[in-house]
Amino acid sequence: MASPSLETRDLTIRFGGHVAVNGVSCAFRPGELTVIVGPNGAGKTTYFNLISGQLRATSGQVLKDGRDISRLAPSGRARAGLGRAFQLTNLFPALSVLENIRLAVQARAGVGRQFLRRAAAHRDLVAQAEHYLEATRLTRAAHLPAVALAHGDQRKLEVALLLAMEPDVFMFDEPTAGMSLDHAPEVLELIAEIKRDTARTVLLVEHKMEVVRALADRIIVLHNGALLADGKPEEVMASDLVREVYLGKRGAA
Amino acid sequence: MTKLGPGGWSVRLIVLAIGVALLLAPFLFPGVRPIQVAARICVFIVLVASYDLLIGYTGVVSFAHTMFFGLGAYGTAIALSQSDASWGALLIGGALGVLAALVLAVLIGLLSLRVRAIFFAMVTLAVASVALVLASQLSGLTGGEDGLTYSTPDLFSPATPLWHDAAGKTARLFGVRMDGQILAYYLVFFCALLLYLLLLRVTVSPLGTVLKAIRENEARAEALGYRVVAYRTFVFGFTAVMAALAGVLYAIWLQYTGPDTTLSFEIMVDILLMVVIGGMGTMWGAVIGAAALVMAQYYLRDVMQAAAGATAGLPLLPALLNPDRWLLWLGIAFILLVYFFPAGIAGTLTRREARK
Numbered sequence: 001m002a003s004p005s006l007e008t009r010d011l012t013i014r015f016g017g018h019v020a021v022n023g024v025s026c027a028f029r030p031g032e033l034t035v036i037v038g039p040n041g042a043g044k045t046t047y048f049n050l051i052s053g054q055l056r057a058t059s060g061q062v063l064k065d066g067r068d069i070s071r072l073a074p075s076g077r078a079r080a081g082l083g084r085a086f087q088l089t090n091l092f093p094a095l096s097v098l099e100n101i102r103l104a105v106q107a108r109a110g111v112g113r114q115f116l117r118r119a120a121a122h123r124d125l126v127a128q129a130e131h132y133l134e135a136t137r138l139t140r141a142a143h144l145p146a147v148a149l150a151h152g153d154q155r156k157l158e159v160a161l162l163l164a165m166e167p168d169v170f171m172f173d174e175p176t177a178g179m180s181l182d183h184a185p186e187v188l189e190l191i192a193e194i195k196r197d198t199a200r201t202v203l204l205v206e207h208k209m210e211v212v213r214a215l216a217d218r219i220i221v222l223h224n225g226a227l228l229a230d231g232k233p234e235e236v237m238a239s240d241l242v243r244e245v246y247l248g249k250r251g252a253a
Numbered sequence: 254m255t256k257l258g259p260g261g262w263s264v265r266l267i268v269l270a271i272g273v274a275l276l277l278a279p280f281l282f283p284g285v286r287p288i289q290v291a292a293r294i295c296v297f298i299v300l301v302a303s304y305d306l307l308i309g310y311t312g313v314v315s316f317a318h319t320m321f322f323g324l325g326a327y328g329t330a331i332a333l334s335q336s337d338a339s340w341g342a343l344l345i346g347g348a349l350g351v352l353a354a355l356v357l358a359v360l361i362g363l364l365s366l367r368v369r370a371i372f373f374a375m376v377t378l379a380v381a382s383v384a385l386v387l388a389s390q391l392s393g394l395t396g397g398e399d400g401l402t403y404s405t406p407d408l409f410s411p412a413t414p415l416w417h418d419a420a421g422k423t424a425r426l427f428g429v430r431m432d433g434q435i436l437a438y439y440l441v442f443f444c445a446l447l448l449y450l451l452l453l454r455v456t457v458s459p460l461g462t463v464l465k466a467i468r469e470n471e472a473r474a475e476a477l478g479y480r481v482v483a484y485r486t487f488v489f490g491f492t493a494v495m496a497a498l499a500g501v502l503y504a505i506w507l508q509y510t511g512p513d514t515t516l517s518f519e520i521m522v523d524i525l526l527m528v529v530i531g532g533m534g535t536m537w538g539a540v541i542g543a544a545a546l547v548m549a550q551y552y553l554r555d556v557m558q559a560a561a562g563a564t565a566g567l568p569l570l571p572a573l574l575n576p577d578r579w580l581l582w583l584g585i586a587f588i589l590l591v592y593f594f595p596a597g598i599a600g601t602l603t604r605r606e607a608r609k
Contacts, residue, residue, distance in 0.1 A: 053476075116458065
């Protein structure tokens with residue numbers, strides 16, 4: 001089995017007396033798509049925030065390819081190869097769709113400090129940004145400000161930013177939330193495509209059971225901030241404990 | 254999109270007209286006062302454009318911009334007044350002033366750009382106040398409240414002919430004496446043009462997009478891999494250098510440097526007004542705002558004098574139009590501008606064109 005590209009060890013965060021993520025140890029390997037499920041408030045997004053650096057852990061570590069990145073700022077973790085898309089749309093509202101994506105491309109290419117050449121003269125950057133526009137079918141909206149997009153298109157742009165970062169580890173936080181039925185399959189197809197690349201590790205927070213079934217190689221269940229179950233989809237879904245805390249409440253899926 | 258950054262055609266035409274007027278100012282508007290106004294506009298364009306890069310593009314609020322302006326000016330002034338009026342003194346003094354601005358900006362940036370925007374603004378206000386107090390207290394070095402009067406190299410003197418006519422006097426071109434002052438004006442003009450074009454280029458570079466991204470959504474820029482504090486510190490230092498260079502130009506032009514010409518908070522407020530009038534985050538607005546406010550400061554009183562004279566026979570109007578009330582009318586003009594051009598002149602005109 002390949003060595004883990006991402007690992008959390010005893011990852012814990014406390015907000016006052018409340019333990020939002022409680023000692024989660026888990027390793028994620030390239031070529032594997034792990035879906036993180038759990039009831040609302042289980043700590044899924046908080047777990048993501050701890051991994052990508054928006055929150056600092058109270059204790060425990062995050063390791064990328066064996067290196068401890070727990071003390072790095074989010075930008076350092078992004079440069080280490082972690083890419084994150086957000087559950088609540090988190091874009092650059094006044095910038096054009098193309099500029100939004102170019103920002104992700106040029107962050108990876110390391111030309112963010114270049115200030116004497118016009119951005120448009122960096123043809124390779126623009127071409128790559130256009131490629132991801134195409135992939136997410138946003139080409140027609142390229143020059144609109146992000147704020148002018150419909151909700152579904154903003155969600156797609158959020159995904160496009162993550163794709164354009166070309167990270168080793170992709171972290172999707174409910175990528176299809178609030179998307180119409182005709183847009184969601186496009187995004188899921190993009191995720192399936194990433195999954196086919198065996199060098200990539202994918203983490204996905206998702207509620208919809210049909211999505212989980214279609215994509216998951218592995219499921220981990222968080223409950224009250226702790227790791228409740230971890231295994232192949234069929235094992236986890238068959239587990240009585242999981243049915244009780246999670247599936248049971250939502251009715252048989 | 255366009256090649257030189259945002260801005261509709263009407264905005265570009267206005268900016269081009271102002272640029273041509275400044276280029277030909279000594280010939281179009283002969284006399285002592287117009288050339289002073291034109292030089293001040295040139296210097297303030299650089300000052301306001303660099304401030305726009307900081308506040309309008311990156312979203313960093315600073316009140317220390319006049320301090321950096323002052324460091325460039327005082328560096329030049331102190332070197333010129335302590336030694337002879339040599340090129341060496343001018344260059345070394347100017348370079349030291351700019352260097353001091355850079356070092357101070359990077360220090361302030363590294364120490365305080367991590368904190369929330371409002372606290373950063375407070376820190377810059379405090380540091381700028383200290384600089385103002387120091388300038389007035391260290392009178393042995395800075396001339397205190399009186400400032401420093403000094404000579405620049407002879408080449409910039411009005412008594413220096415650039416070339417002679419047949420009679421051996423200072424030559425005239427279109428009736429304008431070709432003397433050192435003309436040369437000094439064009440030094441200011443072309444240096445300001447160069448610095449402005451550099452700032453314009455930064456706004457359309459990859460770095461410029463990162464700056465706007467930081468303004469729009471700092472946390473997301475960080476999540477993409479941009480070290481926000483480093484970018485903020487860079488832009489703070491870069492704009493400080495631009496402001497200091499504007500200060501060097503102004504010190505050369507005025508042959509006088511004092512708190513009222515470079516350091517005072519009145520100038521800081523002027524810069525803010527110019528950015529707002531022109532349009533924040535447009536870069537073109539710097540030209541429009543600087544030209545509009547400097548013109549108003551120099552000529553509004555004359556216009557009112559004439560208007561008061563023309564309405565002499567009417568009741569009330571002459572009293573209202575008395576030149577002493579020029580600040581009242583400037584205030585009214587500002588309120589009307591903000592009402593009709595909420596995004597500044599350049600910003601609002603661009604939006605209107607985009608909507609068509």
